[in-house]
Amino acid sequence: MRREQEFMDLLHDRLTELRAGAEAAVAEAMTPGGNTYQARLERDILVAERSGLLAAFNSGEHGLCFGRLTYRDGRDHHIGRIGIRRDDAERTPLVIDWRAEVARPFYLATGHTPMGLRRRRHISSEKGRVTDLQDELLDLTDPERTGHEASDAVLLAAVDAARTGRMHDIVQTIQAEQDRIIRAPHHGVLVVEGGPGTGKTVVALHRAAYLLYAHREQLARRAVLVVGPNPAFLGYIGEVLPSLGETGVMTATPGELFPGVTATGTDTPEAAEVKGRTEMADVLSRFVRDRQTLPEPGTVIPHEDGDLLLDPDIVTLARHQARETRLPHNLARPHFAFQIIDALTAQLTERIGADPYGGPNLLGPDDIAQLGTAVAADPAVRSAVEELWPQLTPQQLLADFLDDPVHLSEADAAAIRRPRAEWNGEWTTADVPLLDEAAELLGEDDSAARAAAEAERQERVAYAEGVLELSYGSRTQEFEDREDEDSEVLAAHDLIDAERLAERAEEADHRTAAERAAADRTWAFGHIIVDEAQELSAMAWRMLMRRSPTRSMTLVGDPAQTAEPGGCGSWDKILAPYAEDRWEHVRLGVNYRTPAQVMETAARVLRAADPSFEPPRSIRSTDARPWALRTGDLPGAVADAVTREASGEGRLAVIAPDARLDALAKALPTASWGPNPDLTNPVVLLGPRQAKGLEFDTVLVAEPAEFGTSDLYVALTRATQRLGVLHTGPLPPGLADLPVPESAVPETPAPVTPVPETAERPG
Numbered sequence: 001m002r003r004e005q006e007f008m009d010l011l012h013d014r015l016t017e018l019r020a021g022a023e024a025a026v027a028e029a030m031t032p033g034g035n036t037y038q039a040r041l042e043r044d045i046l047v048a049e050r051s052g053l054l055a056a057f058n059s060g061e062h063g064l065c066f067g068r069l070t071y072r073d074g075r076d077h078h079i080g081r082i083g084i085r086r087d088d089a090e091r092t093p094l095v096i097d098w099r100a101e102v103a104r105p106f107y108l109a110t111g112h113t114p115m116g117l118r119r120r121r122h123i124s125s126e127k128g129r130v131t132d133l134q135d136e137l138l139d140l141t142d143p144e145r146t147g148h149e150a151s152d153a154v155l156l157a158a159v160d161a162a163r164t165g166r167m168h169d170i171v172q173t174i175q176a177e178q179d180r181i182i183r184a185p186h187h188g189v190l191v192v193e194g195g196p197g198t199g200k201t202v203v204a205l206h207r208a209a210y211l212l213y214a215h216r217e218q219l220a221r222r223a224v225l226v227v228g229p230n231p232a233f234l235g236y237i238g239e240v241l242p243s244l245g246e247t248g249v250m251t252a253t254p255g256e257l258f259p260g261v262t263a264t265g266t267d268t269p270e271a272a273e274v275k276g277r278t279e280m281a282d283v284l285s286r287f288v289r290d291r292q293t294l295p296e297p298g299t300v301i302p303h304e305d306g307d308l309l310l311d312p313d314i315v316t317l318a319r320h321q322a323r324e325t326r327l328p329h330n331l332a333r334p335h336f337a338f339q340i341i342d343a344l345t346a347q348l349t350e351r352i353g354a355d356p357y358g359g360p361n362l363l364g365p366d367d368i369a370q371l372g373t374a375v376a377a378d379p380a381v382r383s384a385v386e387e388l389w390p391q392l393t394p395q396q397l398l399a400d401f402l403d404d405p406v407h408l409s410e411a412d413a414a415a416i417r418r419p420r421a422e423w424n425g426e427w428t429t430a431d432v433p434l435l436d437e438a439a440e441l442l443g444e445d446d447s448a449a450r451a452a453a454e455a456e457r458q459e460r461v462a463y464a465e466g467v468l469e470l471s472y473g474s475r476t477q478e479f480e481d482r483e484d485e486d487s488e489v490l491a492a493h494d495l496i497d498a499e500r501l502a503e504r505a506e507e508a509d510h511r512t513a514a515e516r517a518a519a520d521r522t523w524a525f526g527h528i529i530v531d532e533a534q535e536l537s538a539m540a541w542r543m544l545m546r547r548s549p550t551r552s553m554t555l556v557g558d559p560a561q562t563a564e565p566g567g568c569g570s571w572d573k574i575l576a577p578y579a580e581d582r583w584e585h586v587r588l589g590v591n592y593r594t595p596a597q598v599m600e601t602a603a604r605v606l607r608a609a610d611p612s613f614e615p616p617r618s619i620r621s622t623d624a625r626p627w628a629l630r631t632g633d634l635p636g637a638v639a640d641a642v643t644r645e646a647s648g649e650g651r652l653a654v655i656a657p658d659a660r661l662d663a664l665a666k667a668l669p670t671a672s673w674g675p676n677p678d679l680t681n682p683v684v685l686l687g688p689r690q691a692k693g694l695e696f697d698t699v700l701v702a703e704p705a706e707f708g709t710s711d712l713y714v715a716l717t718r719a720t721q722r723l724g725v726l727h728t729g730p731l732p733p734g735l736a737d738l739p740v741p742e743s744a745v746p747e748t749p750a751p752v753t754p755v756p757e758t759a760e761r762p763g
């Protein structure tokens with residue numbers, strides 16, 4: 001213990017030194033040094049480099065070193081959240097980043113496959129003080145004992161700890177089956193499936209951190225996108241990546257992926273299902289073609305030299321030629337307009353230049369060009385073009401479509417119809433993929449603006465290239481522990497290429513790749529992680545796949561928890577159109593959240609419909625048996641149960657059908673609830689969909705018969721310690737046998753015991 005403490009002190013001193021250096025460098029870089037391009041660009045580079053380092057150093061303080069590997073051949077490494085080197089000529093590693101290859105035996109070695117290890121040590125610390133050591137002997141022939149031998153105590157302590165309302169990283173206790181997923185190659189699609197509490201979310205987040213470490217150069221520039229089911233969930237997981245020193249990640253719900261639109265409205269389940277169907281792509285495409293109309297019988301355009309006639313033949317030809325370009329609607333529009341202007345100019349030329357003696361037309365090319373310019377500028381011609389091939393925005397198109405849906409069956413159209421007159425302007429989550437689809441079909445006509453910007457940009461790019469060369473020449477190698485050349489600390493030349501740097505200079509901002517990506521609908525992410533992937537509709541997948549042209553993705557989910565009627569559910573169905581069978585499927589089988597008794601209760605609910613259903617194995621059990629209480633006064637009984645259960649540290653959630661939330665909130669004045677509940681509050685009140693992906697020490701489920709089966713399964717599996725059910729009517733199948741609370745709620749916190757047959761390291 002003393003020696004580990006001395007080592008920890010040494011590490012803290014070194015970290016303080018590194019941090020002071022980085023802080024001074026940021027401060028210096030921020031000092032205004034002139035307002036020329038050069039000064040601003042150089043400042044940008046330095047700030048990006050140094051603040052990346054600083055974020056890593058700041059995150060490193062907690063859990064600076066949590067492990068140690070002692071090899072049979074005498075090698076000895078400490079493992080920590082970030083790598084730190086000594087300030088000597090060789091830059092000797094002091095502590096190895098958990099993501100480095102050298103650290104892998106910490107997660108993978110077993111007595112059976114010791115990977116050359118003699119001993120693996122878990123070091124627990126609090127604010128820089130070593131509080132405990134746990135040693136695992138991997139070479140069983142080794143006679144030496146340290147007095148700290150134990151197995152799985154660190155993992156059990158971690159999974160048993162009181163919850164805070166925020167997810168924590170698990171670098172100290174990643175299990176072998178999880179480690180293999182975290183470090184899987186980043187190309188292609190990896191599907192991670194597992195029951196509730198198997199660590200899918202936390203593993204996906206560690207995978208993001210690992211990929212950013214291992215493929216920094218490719219990924220930091222393109223950013224990593226993490227998609228989660230709702231804002232509360234994103235808040236819940238929001239601290240994991242920063243605690244691992246990573247800030248280059250954008251998190252979003254599917255409803256936030258269309259820049260400029262925030263989905264605040266709600267759809268009926270039927271509407272969401274119809275809007276999510278893959279056939280909507282075709283329906284919208286036909287709707288766009290419907291807007292490319294023909295004049296019936298023809299449009300007369302008054303002109304001082306006699307009326308011009310825009311007849312259906314002219315327009316049919318122009319439309320055909322514009323469609324032949326295969327460009328999106330708005331980008332094909334200039335082609336259409338050109339054909340129309342050409343035809344009208346020809347009419348005019350014929351009329352004005354006609355030779356009264358029957359000879360060739362008297363107008364020369366210059367005269368005709370001049371006529372053409374006049375026709376193009378004619379407001380009547382412009383409005384005719386606008387009428388026949390209007391310039392459209394995705395928002396206009398979709399609002400028009402939903403006002404009066406076409407190309408659908410009567411019933412489907414009725415489900416999604418949203419008359420403009422009654423619409424409050426709010427978009428829904430299911431609208432967002434449709435807006436994205438519309439944007440693809442329409443295209444953005446920014447050609448004029450782009451041409452103007454291009455010349456100026458070229459100048460800046462040429463300059464920025466020069467600056468990047470400078471930055472590469474002066475690159476740092478601060479806390480890295482990988483040996484290869486790629487292992488440079490993130491530097492400006494990794495983060496930004498000359499083009500992006502030039503763009504940044506233009507706006508004089510300090511936005512990260514993730515921030516830029518958030519504002520750009522067509523951004524191609526380096527890697528995309530989708531949590532609760534079973535819930536996304538076919539249309540939502542189309543939108544996400546556009547953001548990942550390289551198909552570098554990790555999809556995480558549990559088909560048994562599918563709640564959305566439009567949710568794709570099966571992996572085959574999701575991936576067949578994009579990756580055919582070129583994707584890998586891995587399963588997690590151990591539940592780290594829910595005690596065996598709670599898991600068994602939840603499993604009985606699903607078994608009522610599918611007797612062969614097998615839940616994941618729980619890693620632990622408690623003495624607190626789930627209970628059920630019938631009452632005539634639901635809010636009163638829930639309030640009593642909350643008072644009884646919410647004592648001590650940890651978090652409690654009441655999960656109730658949406659229709660009952662108002663009444664329950666009145667009975668629970670201290671509970672946080674609403675669209676964005678504060679999950680760090682001791683008591684929260686949630687609807688079933690809000691509870692997705694979250695967890696609480698105690699969960700009280702109100703009126704379970706009013707939940708859908710998969711919503712109920714999700715609600716019951718949120719508990720890490722205690723589960724109670726309160727109901728006025730009959731219980732749904734599977735819950736009928738629960739005992740009443742008096743016999744189930746212990747006076748003192750239940751002792752934790754591992755479940756014998758599952759306590760060994762999985763995998």
Ligand SMILES: Nc1ncnc2c1ncn2[C@@H]1O[C@H](COP(=O)(O)OP(=O)(O)OP(=O)(O)O)[C@@H](O)[C@H]1O
Nearest residue numbers: 170173174175196197198199200201202592593693
């Ligand atoms: N190796 C581990 N060490 C410590 N805790 C772990 C480990 N793996 C998972 N956990 C914990 O188990 C809990 C469940 O993890 P997580 O939320 O990622 O599960 P999930 O599979 O996404 O669940 P669900 O599908 O129910 O949302 C979390 O508290 C997580 O920190």
